[in-house]
Amino acid sequence: MTAETGRRVKAIGLISGGLDSTLAARVLVDQGIDVVGLHFSTGFCMNDHRRALDRPGEDPRRMRNEGLRAGADLQIPIEVLDAGEAYLKMVLNPRHGYGKRANPCIDCRIYMIHGAADYMREHGGDFIFTGEVLGQRPMSQHMQALRLIEKECGIEGYLLRPLSAHHLPPTRPEELGWVDRDRLMGISGRSRKEQMALSERWGLKDYPQPSGGCCFLADESFARRFHDKRQHTPVDAIRREEMILLKVGRHFRLSAGVKIIVARDASENQFLARFAGLGWSFEALDTGSPLTLAEGEPDEPTRRLIASITARYSDRRNQPLVEVAARHGDMEERLMVPPVADATLEGWRI
């Protein structure tokens, strides 16, 4: 209970559905605290993308929303929030820079904790918590970063990290007696042994593996495409759809102004078809063929090259010539081209 109001203490938490955020919530639930989980949909979640592709035979459990699963397991309400355009702007212009890939982890945490603070102001709540573990992630979970995040969010003293609390100064909820510090944790570092032992003890067995592997921004291949996009497009002009397309297919940069995406299977063909109206698209005729989308305005020789690349990934890749349709709006041209040689192709791959 809060001494001021006599009502139950209410905590607002960031719940990705990973093991750490699930355990952090459980620690507080066990203390009789009302917990509301916020699950941000960023547009960069691999589960969500698998779901949009919906490949035949894909295990639905690999595509479920882990935040909702955690909420169900813990019996706590989960609010799913669309991070939207503001999040994309942050991803493209992170004040604290990127990690090893395209991961703006510090700005991401600040964005979400700001969001949680706004939610708390609107819906009520006494403090915010996260599943952050001191020293677990090189960019955003060292002591300096944890302090910076708290300071920049303007909630100093009201951001609790239950799993690493014993390594951090007491927060106001602890000082005020809303939270029993003795029942918080002292976990640190990259080993997940303690978390796994806790999950075993509490019967929480159905959590995603591996931890932190769900974000495209931390993926090496995605990051190459992301930084290529930033390099060749004015950052303020990059649209959400362009980010979505970075997740799909094989990407080749043919010139500063032209990039193509070649689908890898039928599911990606179907996915890319939704975007085919945005510019030039290519498809080998009368055979199994990937759909190829071009970004930019390819001239005639470049269109022939794109047709050759499309032919290379078609079922007629061993034929000397393949007929490929190049389409733009209502216009269609047919090109007879040889499939491009693999060695040539590699120079353009992103």
Place this chain on the structure above:
Amino acid sequence: MSADHDELRDPAPPALRADTTIDTLGLFCPVPIIRTAEAMKRIAAGSVLEVISDDRVILIDMPAWCRSTGHRYLGARRSDGAFHLFVRKAEGART
């Protein structure tokens, strides 16, 4: 585990009728759940909401969302290639 398996596990009673329907066809996770949460705020406790979706994984997410919020998942049926899921709004639900 297939979508059909899930559907069979929680079939909606044939006579069940919704008070309100939302169409989330073509939308993927988590948008249908966001729309469901918004719709639930607009209807009275005890009312039944029908959510139409072509995202097969919603058959996992919707029951999970209901368990987390306290609303009652009444099951699903399949019609014209889409899933129709039914949720009864609980009195004093958590969101």
